[in-house]
Amino acid sequence: MAWLYRHLEGILAATPGNRLLAVDALRGITITAMILVNNPGSWSYMYWPLKHADWHGWTPTDLIFPFFIFIVGIAITLSFSAQRAKGKNSAQLLKQALVRTIKLLLLGWFLALFYYRVNDPNFSWLEDQLLSIRLPGVLQRIGLVYLATVLIVLNWRWRGQLIWCLGLLLGYWVLMTWVPYADNHGNTFQGLYQFGNSLAAWVDHQLLGPGHVYYSDAQPFSFDPEGLLSTLPAIATCLSGVLIGQYMQGQHSLTDKIRYLLGLGAILVIAGQSLSAVMPINKALWTPSFVVLSSGWACVSLALCLWLIDDRGYRRWCAPFIVFGANAIAFFMFAGVAGRLVIMLPWGEQSLKGAFYQTLLAPHLGNYIGSLAYGILFLLVSYILMYWMYRNHWFWKV
Incomplete structure (x- = not known):
């Protein structure tokens, strides 16, 4: 796990030393949660904290946008x-x-x-x-x-x-x-x-x-x-x-x-x-x-x-969220485009997303865990691009 330690420390080393990281971390946690909620393997199989309230009331997901x-x-x-x-x-x-x-x-x-x-x-x-x-x-x-x-x-x-x-x-x-x-x-x-x-x-x-x-x-x-x-x-x-x-x-x-x-x-x-x-x-x-x-x-x-x-x-745990939060709008746009592409692209009689979830994830992990696993894998793929942008100091300011 030495590589992970070096990776996280490298992210933190790039942040200003006198800067409070809490706001950056909370922004990253928020946008990460938003993308996770928006990209399940199946909308029919989501754990309740990742779902909006049916109407009145609230769940943790309802707090993400505010x-x-x-x-x-x-x-x-x-x-x-x-x-x-x-x-x-x-x-x-x-x-x-x-x-x-x-x-x-x-x-x-x-x-x-x-x-x-x-x-x-x-x-x-x-x-x-x-x-x-x-x-x-x-x-x-x-x-x-x-x-x-x-x-x-x-x-x-x-x-x-x-x-x-x-x-x-x-x-x-x-x-x-x-x-x-x-x-x-x-x-x-x-x-x-x-x-x-x-x-x-x-x-x-x-x-x-x-x-x-x-x-x-x-x-x-x-x-x-x-x-x-x-x-x-x-x-x-x-x-x-x-x-x-x-x-x-x-x-x-x-x-x-x-x-x-x-x-x-x-x-x-x-x-x-x-x-x-x-x-x-x-x-x-x-x-x-x-x-x-x-x-x-x-x-x-x-x-x-x-x-x-x-x-x-305790700072290392928040390093990936700082990466996501540093390019929050770019992350949202990438997730929006990529999330639509895997639905649009066909794979046999299904979409690429449907085939991946129903063929590889759900049969081995179950419907609910498989759906969550798809969202986590989506985040991991997104992280590769967001970290590349962060490492190269490319911050997309809208």
Whole structure:
């Protein structure tokens, strides 16, 4: 195992000596978990922690996306401090944010269009992909949330940012609870948080249309889990990361930071669970209770990483996650393209992915372990490329 020791130490040696690795490690853990969840051997055989909640409630998987957006908020604080120190003004930072948002939107739409059913003679890429493109998505939400958060950060200090954060949550709750809406049959609804029947779903149905959202067949309203109205509380998630990033930059001891994050995280988790009595915890609707809960768990997770990595000095285990996190968007794009290719490419009457899982993994490991093993193997293959990029100092900044 000497080679593994040298490999991990080589990764850590390339990191700045005065840098807290906890944020880098948490980013890497988050994107790794996202890719693992998105690439099982079979969607029919997944252990419950790797599955989203059916509707209300939450699983560990439901925390992954808000964790990533929370970390985007921390990164905004750290990045802006460094760039202001180099002399960049607000106009330059805003221009940079606009360019980054456009890139994220285009990358998201590229993944939405990157698919072709090779063995289906009736498949029309123009009709089935381009003209029915899913407009929202993970990268699209990150881009919009990032831009909105940057606008707030550039124009308000921490008190204003906190007011925005709370105001977005309260405003979203008021809209979802008190604004009535109607279907095409004249039926009026108000205050519902049902699958396909909420104000957020109604907005998606009216503005995006059934042909351009994830849940196109939902009734009475089609909607998207990364839809328009639910982007508002997602901005609050990012602002919570901004505020935590500002605290992390303060002149506090590492021990004080760990205690603060643990205490605040515990309070937010309890508050989020308590708020579920008023509004359900729901990731697809990004409810305020979900924001409070997920931000709380993000604080707890960051505190644990700080304690384990930067305080206690247990660092080697996080080295692969630093590699993945250093090129998080490149990793996401590679996984998206590769994950689609193994489905598109035929192998006999099956896809390449289906044949690999059903022929090599499931018969020997069982359906569930085989499905998990496929995801782990996908990560290992991805790591080869991500480590090559890391070793050659190629960091793809969108």
